[in-house]
Amino acid sequence: MLVLVTGATGFLGRQVVRELQERHHTVRCLVHTPGGERIFPGRTTDIYPDIYYGNVTDTEALAEAANGVEIVIHLVAIIRQRRRATFESINHLGAANVVAAAKQTGVKHFVHVSANGVTNDPQFRYLHSKWQGEQEVINSGLPYTILRPTLMFGPGDEFLNTLAGLARIFPLMPVVGPGRNRYQPIAVEDAARCVALSVDRQDLKGKTLDIGGPDQLSYNEIVSLVARTLGKRRWRLHVPVWLMHLATIALQSLQPRPAVTVDQLRMLGIRNVGEPGIVEQTFGFTPRTVEGNIDFIRSVTAADGWKIAMGIMPTRIRDH
């Protein structure tokens, strides 16, 4: 079956492409930044995906990319706004554009990756735009499956690598508020497997599923786990929410890519957990734990830590 993957070069997308190819699907990728396709192996072989360039704001490019496609997997979203790339234009209207292109070509299944915690409350700007994107899919009349991953971890992730960078350079780890909020991280490879398995599942049409890993960990526990994996002992510095908020506003106006944005700071206060066991029950495999599967953070150096603290994410750590 010919499957179009949008956001194919991203953190999740590249794993989804690999999982689809392992299941013998023919993959077409929508690539935003030309050259991004170089991350796919096997350039001169039959398995190399079909590459189409385009932006989710460009309806013509989307119509071309969707032509003849049976399945669409829509992964594109941004978590930081930049100039014209706003949450509204990419996460909401971009999803609407991809849905329209899919309808035009008559796709049989639209698999949409949303996010755990989506809300119709506009004060959470990213999560609200993701909710709006979902509504476009639900109201499209297309057969759809929506997957809402919790926080994803894996080589190149932003969350654990940022914490690792800070743990490398600071003796104290800043924690917003009491740090008791809970998360249920899922390995990016496991999330990708769920996405690829959904493609052929007729029984999942019309369903929305939260997908998460086996652990429910507080922010404090995640910070301790990161420090332990690096072989460090780190005390936590609990910073009042209002003070962190002010500091983040200041950093956001000074740095190109602050370690955290105000919107992300707000999201840290939202429970990021799903129903335990949903991946086993629905997809028949056990997702991996966080402990024992985050050795990739050991490659974060003190120099990387300083860059991250100064608002520059090294592409060596996050190349998507």
Ligand SMILES: NC(=O)c1ccc[n+]([C@@H]2O[C@H](COP(=O)([O-])OP(=O)(O)OC[C@H]3O[C@@H](n4cnc5c(N)ncnc54)[C@H](OP(=O)(O)O)[C@@H]3O)[C@@H](O)[C@H]2O)c1
């Ligand atoms: N990462 C997480 O922890 C997490 C958790 C829950 C849900 N999710 C959801 O999972 C999905 C994938 O996230 P991710 O972490 O893989 O994101 P990512 O690494 O930032 O990848 C985003 C992908 O979208 C592409 N893209 C960005 N703007 C585009 C545009 N205007 N037109 C076309 N393509 C564009 C990017 O290409 P360029 O790099 O070339 O711009 C990249 O391939 C998203 O829907 C996200 O909301 C992620």
